[in-house]
Amino acid sequence: MSSYLDFSLNGKVALVTGASYGIGFAIASAFAQAGATICFNDIKQELVDKGVAAYKEAGIEAHGYVCDVTNEEQVNAMTAQIEKEVGVIDILVNNAGIIKRIPMCDMTAAEFRQVIDVDLNAPFIVSKAVIPGMIKKGHGKIINICSMMSELGRETVSAYASAKGGLKMLTRNICSEYGEYNIQCNGIGPGYIETPQTAPLRELQEDGSRHPFDQFIVGRTPAARWLKPEELTGPAVFLASEASNAVNGHILYVDGGILAYIGKQPN
Numbered sequence: 001m002s003s004y005l006d007f008s009l010n011g012k013v014a015l016v017t018g019a020s021y022g023i024g025f026a027i028a029s030a031f032a033q034a035g036a037t038i039c040f041n042d043i044k045q046e047l048v049d050k051g052v053a054a055y056k057e058a059g060i061e062a063h064g065y066v067c068d069v070t071n072e073e074q075v076n077a078m079t080a081q082i083e084k085e086v087g088v089i090d091i092l093v094n095n096a097g098i099i100k101r102i103p104m105c106d107m108t109a110a111e112f113r114q115v116i117d118v119d120l121n122a123p124f125i126v127s128k129a130v131i132p133g134m135i136k137k138g139h140g141k142i143i144n145i146c147s148m149m150s151e152l153g154r155e156t157v158s159a160y161a162s163a164k165g166g167l168k169m170l171t172r173n174i175c176s177e178y179g180e181y182n183i184q185c186n187g188i189g190p191g192y193i194e195t196p197q198t199a200p201l202r203e204l205q206e207d208g209s210r211h212p213f214d215q216f217i218v219g220r221t222p223a224a225r226w227l228k229p230e231e232l233t234g235p236a237v238f239l240a241s242e243a244s245n246a247v248n249g250h251i252l253y254v255d256g257g258i259l260a261y262i263g264k265q266p267n
């Protein structure tokens with residue numbers, strides 16, 4: 001088959017950060033189906049164990065590591081361990097992320113920094129750890145999980161929007177700096193996805209009605225629904241595969257049309 005049409009990840013080693021559940025888990029599981037060997041990390045041993053068990057249940061032998069992605073020493077140690085135990089990383093997905101929904105003037109500088117640390121500094125730290133191996137291998141794919149907030153603002157998410165906007169530019173910069181080494185760095189910008197991170201925004205009200213934010217998102221999304229983590233997996237496999245070798249520095253928004261839409265017009 002022509003490599004232009006090669007969507008397979010056979011023989012590839014993939015590291016997906018923060019992937020014991022949620023979007024990372026869905027993407028890593030799809031990579032495994034496409035032929036990749038999966039490595040993932042989480043901060044706590046308990047979550048790594050849960051993740052390994054969940055992958056096993058799906059028929060996937062994943063390699064789990066305890067590692068805080070904001071800690072450069074831990075990230076370098078994990079990368080070295082993966083190289084030794086599994087092989088040099090071909091595909092990195094910077095997925096681990098946190099959000100704090102706090103009005104900006106009520107947010108402490110420490111809280112702001114914590115979000116920037118996990119959502120922006122960590123993708124820098126992990127990318128920096130894997131790029132030298134990719135250069136030696138002659139290829140590499142980095143996928144940064146961005147957000148609607150890479151483009152749009154919203155009340156209460158100043159730190160998250162700053163980090164995800166920065167992650168969009170880190171994506172373009174990695175592309176600019178390492179494209180000549182056959183490394184492609186792209187982003188996926190998910191819309192509103194049903195995961196534990198967004199569960200508080202979908203909780204039913206005491207009277208059984210839908211959460212106002214839930215109604216807001218459905219009204220702002222042409223697809224008129226929240227999306228499932230699995231809906232990100234086709235785009236992720238594409239960006240991890242040879243089929244996307246000419247796509248670099250791009251943010252692929254998988255948002256059910258939110259960024260194209262001004263919102264529902266009044267009747």
Ligand code: NAP
Nearest residue numbers: 018022023043068069095096097147190192193195196197
């Ligand atoms: P999630 O359900 O909260 O999962 C995030 C994962 O990251 C968790 O496993 C978490 O582990 C891990 N993590 C957090 N801090 C970490 C650290 N310092 N080191 C290692 N792992 C860490 O989130 P999700 O909804 O699947 O989101 C995944 C990514 O997509 C995030 O970057 C998020 O911002 C982005 N995103 C989500 C949505 C959405 O609608 N859900 C939309 C756009 C973008 P713990 O459980 O131990 O904290």
Ligand code: GCO
Nearest residue numbers: 099147148149190191192198
């Ligand atoms: C929120 C944030 C994000 C979004 C996502 C949109 O939950 O409050 O807006 O987590 O779900 O990043 O792309």
